[in-house]
Amino acid sequence: MYALIHRMTLNAMVYAPNTPTLIGDLGVKHTETERALNEIGRSCADRIDTVIVVSPHFITSGGFGIVASERPKQLYDFYxxxxxxxxxxxxxxxNPEMGEMLIRELLKQGIPAGNATSWGLDHGAWSPLRLMFPDADKRVLPVSISPALGADSHLKLGMAIRKVSSEHDAMLLVTGSIIHRLDLYSKGTGEMPEEALKYLELAAKYMVAGSWEAIWNISHDLFIAASPEGGEYPSRVLAGSASNRMRGRIMAQELEFNAVSLTTILFSEGLR
Known part of the structure; x- marks a missing residue:
């Protein structure tokens, strides 16, 4: 079993898939993933006021985008x-107050950031959130990735998230897939490359252990074979937000269409 220590800070981090098959019926069912997301939501419900969500579908170029609005609009960014x-x-x-705090903290560090008023909650955010907190009763703060800013800025984004969380009961939810090979699905090959599965094995092991540098040092050939969603930027944000004592537990690990991995990991300082 595991326990979460409650204090006003970043009480938990979650890495979770955002596949559209979590939204409706496409002929496949991911029972383990849905159960894991439900369980995480229930276990954290009393300790969480705000979920900061980083989706690889929210990409900005001139700086980090923070949706600091009273009610982020729902986006159906699929067809x-x-x-x-x-x-x-x-x-x-x-949570516009926390959003403005995060923008100010990033600007103070010389990292460009602003209120992304034209964005909201894309499916990369709300597809897992609706399983974790189905009553939509937690405040949500969407945050972008910005590949043009580079890896170090994403690490600093994570650090800024942890810092501004000191005044909130917060969770960081980062979504995506460690293996994201939609080209295999479109080709209908039916086979997941061994190199991609090896990357998944190593990346998940290092994430659980909090060995973030080891993830970024995995063979480039394995990285290319897996083509993780969002590249290395989601793991950089997680690494920056994690304390030295934060460790993870794999809650579910499924595969979809032999092209995408669905890995759900819960991180906490109180995990045991």
Whole structure:
């Protein structure tokens, strides 16, 4: 079993998939992933006021985008799905105060950031959130990745998230897939490359152990074979936010269409 230590800080971090198959019926079911997201939400519900969510579908170029609004709008940033997918509603409150704090902290460090008023909650954020907190009763603060700023800035973004969380009961949710080979799905090969599976094995092991540098030093050939969603930037944000005592537990690990990995990891200082 595990326990989460409660104090006003970043109480937990979660790495979770954001596949559209978590939204509706596409002929596959991910029972383990859905159970894990439900369980994490229940275990953290009393300790969490705000979820800071970093989605690889929210990409900005001139600086980090922070959706510091009272109620982030829901985005249906996908196409070609059944009509029922576009009827799913997820309408949580935002946390503009925390968003403005994060913007100020980043600017103080010389890292460009601003309020991304044109964005909101993309499916990379709300597809797992609706399983974790189905009542949409937690405040949500969407944050972008910005590849043009480079790896070090994403590490510093994570550090800034931890710093501004000192005044909130917060969770960091970073979404994506360690293996993200949609080209294999479109080709219909039916085979996951061994190199991609090796990358998944190593990356998940190092994430759980908090050995972040080891992730970024995995063979480039394995990295290319896996093509993780968002590249290395999601793990950089997690690394910057994590304390030295924060460790992870794999809650679920499934594969989808032999092209994408669905790995859910819960991180906490109180994990044991």
């Amino acid at each position: 070609g799905f059944p009509d029922s997918f576009y009827l799913v509603k997820y309408d949580p409150p935002g």
